[in-house]
Amino acid sequence: MALSKIKYKDFKFPNNPETTGFKCDRSYIKHKYPEMAGEELEDFGTNAIIITGSGVFFGSDCYSTFRKLYKEYKSKGVGSVSHPIFTDITRGLMTSLEATIEAEKNAIHYSFEIVADTKPNVKENIGKYAVKEVAPQATPTPSAGHKVGDIVQFNGGTHYVSSCSSAKGYNARAGQAKITLGPDCKGNGKAHPWHLIHTDSSSNVYGWVDEGTFS
Helix, strand or coil, X not given: CCCCCCEECCEECCCCCCEEEEECCEEEEEECCCCCCCCEEEEEEECCCEEEEEEEEECCCHHHHXXXXXXXXXXXXXXXXXXXXXXXXXXXXXXXXXXXXXXXXXXXXXXXXXXXXXXXXXXXXXXXXXXXXXXXXXXXCCHHHCCCXXXXXXXXXXXXXXXXXXXXXXXXXXXXXXXXXXXXXXCCCCCCCEEEEECCCXXXXXXXXXXXXXX
16 A cells, blocks of 8 residues: 655645654753762653655656745744654654755655654643743842852752752762853753863862852
């Protein structure tokens, strides 16, 4: 049985591309802890799936067919996607389109890339990593006038693998440390808003800490 035709927005391919590809990956962070061997991985979930394709429009109407595809590419916004194999993808955005005309009559070679629209539900991720549902508020003022680059005295306690409320924590000794990131940095989870790195061997702090844990 013949496969159904691939469709993007209002354009249905007259013949399916010669090849199509499917690519998916995921975001993660590797955490390295002082005086501990190995690394711990923190999974931030899968990214948008990418579909690629390449083929040839042929026949006396090949150029007008390509122009129709190009028109849909130029139309703004995410649209419907239909693929006979990758049926989980129903919406996407064509992010690239290329064409090559070779020394042959009535043929135009093309390739494209479509990024799937995952429409993530933010509410499903409340409490995970840096995703929070909070009322808009002014940017917090760093406590006690501290700023990135300051050398401070860490009081001892817990340092965390990230600034988010769900982060794992480990004991850290008191001692001198440097502020390397603060509450205003991009993606700060605010639960443990300061990032410290020890400046000598008296302390082993190397991570995110709470307000009031240093002076």
